[in-house]
Amino acid sequence: EDQVTQSPEALRLQEGESSSLNCSYTVSGLRGLFWYRQDPGKGPEFLFTLYSAGEEKEKERLKATLTKKESFLHITAPKPEDSATYLCAVLMNTGFQKLVFGTGTRLLVSP
Amino acid sequence: DTEVTQTPKHLVMGMTNKKSLKCEQHMGHRAMYWYKQKAKKPPELMFVYSYEKLSINESVPSRFSPECPNSSLLNLHLHALQPEDSALYLCASSTPGGGTEAFFGQGTRLTVV
Numbered sequence A: 001e002d003q004v005t006q007s008p009e010a011l012r013l014q015e016g017e018s019s020s021l022n023c024s025y026t027v028s029g030l031r032g033l034f035w036y037r038q039d040p041g042k043g044p045e046f047l048f049t050l051y052s053a054g055e056e057k058e059k060e061r062l063k064a065t066l067t068k069k070e071s072f073l074h075i076t077a078p079k080p081e082d083s084a085t086y087l088c089a090v091l092m093n094t095g096f097q098k099l100v101f102g103t104g105t106r107l108l109v110s111p
Numbered sequence B: 001d002t003e004v005t006q007t008p009k010h011l012v013m014g015m016t017n018k019k020s021l022k023c024e025q026h027m028g029h030r031a032m033y034w035y036k037q038k039a040k041k042p043p044e045l046m047f048v049y050s051y052e053k054l055s056i057n058e059s060v061p062s063r064f065s066p067e068c069p070n071s072s073l074l075n076l077h078l079h080a081l082q083p084e085d086s087a088l089y090l091c092a093s094s095t096p097g098g099g100t101e102a103f104f105g106q107g108t109r110l111t112v113v
Helices: none
Strands: A003-007 A010-014 A019-026 A032-038 A045-050 A056-059 A062-066 A070-075 A084-091 A099-101 A105-110 B004-007 B010-013 B018-025 B031-037 B044-050 B053-057 B064-070 B073-079 B087-094 B108-112
Touching: A003 A084, A010 A019, A019 A032, A019 A084, A032 A062, A032 A070, A045 A056, A045 A062, A045 A070, A070 A084, A099 B044, B004 B087, B010 B018, B018 B031, B018 B087, B031 B064, B031 B073, B044 B064, B044 B073, B053 B064, B073 B087
Parallel strands: A010 A105, B010 B108
Antiparallel strands: A003 A019, A019 A070, A032 A045, A032 A084, A056 A062, A062 A070, A084 A099, A084 A105, B004 B018, B018 B073, B031 B044, B031 B087, B044 B053, B064 B073, B087 B108
């Protein structure tokens, strides 16, 4: 069965304390892996798309990497405004655009 | 412009009411989606429209009726909902079948009383 698992479920960091979030997947025919940020009561905000193992993308304090079984979202020197839920999603090879989301990591960055 | 606009932002409806959620995008995307998100859970796919035709229906109850009148608009008609249908309803759009990212609206917070 296709599965997407994120860890940890919740993470509390001090401002400036770097860390990584994990997204593990077991899907057949991965067509893409996406990272989103979601603030409470809002829609997911697109961050990155990764298509193949070894690929890396960066944006400000965030860096996303992809292997054949998992993806990492590295957060360098986070700030309080980085507090949010981070969701990864995989695009299934169904011929249609079907995203399956992981359960997310709730990140809290304290000043 | 990567904006998907959803209206209304909040909706409270009784179990006998009929209401509609609306979604609009002007990015030229030809795939549009409805997702449902319960508190502290990830979004779950409900429907996919590709080139204005329904491509995926994830076994959603018939009290939810989607409609795609044109390439920019997506509606979700609601009728005889149950309290457990209360959730954040998200609309998204993307290029169809191309494996590209989907852009989400800010959602409609629906409460069924």
